[in-house]
Amino acid sequence: MADSIDESKNVELTDTDLEENSKGELIKLAGKLRDRRNELNQMASERASKRDDLNAKTREKVDEAQEHREKRDELNEKVQEHKEKRNELNAEANELFDELDEKKDDLKLDEGPSVEELESEIEDLEFKQQTEVLGAEEERELIEKIENKREKLQEKKEKLDDTDNLDSLKEEAEEVRAEASKHHQKVTELADEAQEHHNQMIEAYREADEIRDEADEMHEKFVDAQEAADRHHEDFVRVQKRLRELDKKEEEEERAEREQKEEAAREEAEEIYQKFKEGETLDTEDLMKLQNTGLL
Numbered sequence: 001m002a003d004s005i006d007e008s009k010n011v012e013l014t015d016t017d018l019e020e021n022s023k024g025e026l027i028k029l030a031g032k033l034r035d036r037r038n039e040l041n042q043m044a045s046e047r048a049s050k051r052d053d054l055n056a057k058t059r060e061k062v063d064e065a066q067e068h069r070e071k072r073d074e075l076n077e078k079v080q081e082h083k084e085k086r087n088e089l090n091a092e093a094n095e096l097f098d099e100l101d102e103k104k105d106d107l108k109l110d111e112g113p114s115v116e117e118l119e120s121e122i123e124d125l126e127f128k129q130q131t132e133v134l135g136a137e138e139e140r141e142l143i144e145k146i147e148n149k150r151e152k153l154q155e156k157k158e159k160l161d162d163t164d165n166l167d168s169l170k171e172e173a174e175e176v177r178a179e180a181s182k183h184h185q186k187v188t189e190l191a192d193e194a195q196e197h198h199n200q201m202i203e204a205y206r207e208a209d210e211i212r213d214e215a216d217e218m219h220e221k222f223v224d225a226q227e228a229a230d231r232h233h234e235d236f237v238r239v240q241k242r243l244r245e246l247d248k249k250e251e252e253e254e255r256a257e258r259e260q261k262e263e264a265a266r267e268e269a270e271e272i273y274q275k276f277k278e279g280e281t282l283d284t285e286d287l288m289k290l291q292n293t294g295l296l
Contacts, residue, residue, distance in 0.1 A: 069201050
């Protein structure tokens, strides 16, 4: 950052200086004012250049921040799109799993004996029918039991055949859930990326503020130098004006003195000419004076 102006190097001008200083002193003072003015103008120019550079860097940082803002907003839009798709798929998967649970409940596969148990029971009853001597009533009851077991076995097998549809439904539900998980993963990745751009945007704005503060401070220093240069220029102009006044006064005094000498020379020449007309003899010097005034 630029240093403050060294006030001790400034040149002061008072009304007394203008009125009382000699022409030589004023010429010397004008030179000092001019040199200090030029020095301050150079300082102001350098500070203006630094200020402009800082303002340019500020704009660069603001542009950088804006780029991060736009990228963040773009990513957040994609996050929202994937969230919506994820939620749609999760809702669809939930419906499929609910349907699967309902069908499982409807089939009641866990109720009663298994296929293997029923087949074993039927085999035992048939062996009994074949190996034991039974009364008519016992034979009839045994046959009914076997038929009943066979019906249950058939129902059980039919239900098990329906489980193929359940497996297909389960596979579909899991596929939809997996697709939802992919969108959730994208949500996480894009949200992290968006947050990174947000952080970079905040940092760029912070740096822009810091540089802008430096630019504002440099502008104040530029103004200080420019105002000081302007003051020196104004004083330089005042001294120049005073010098012109003194030159004019000297010219007027010289002209008055010259005119006075010329008047005295004419009067003397007229006296000599009068003597000449009266017949007096003139010497060379007198003749020269007459020639100089145009009387001879």
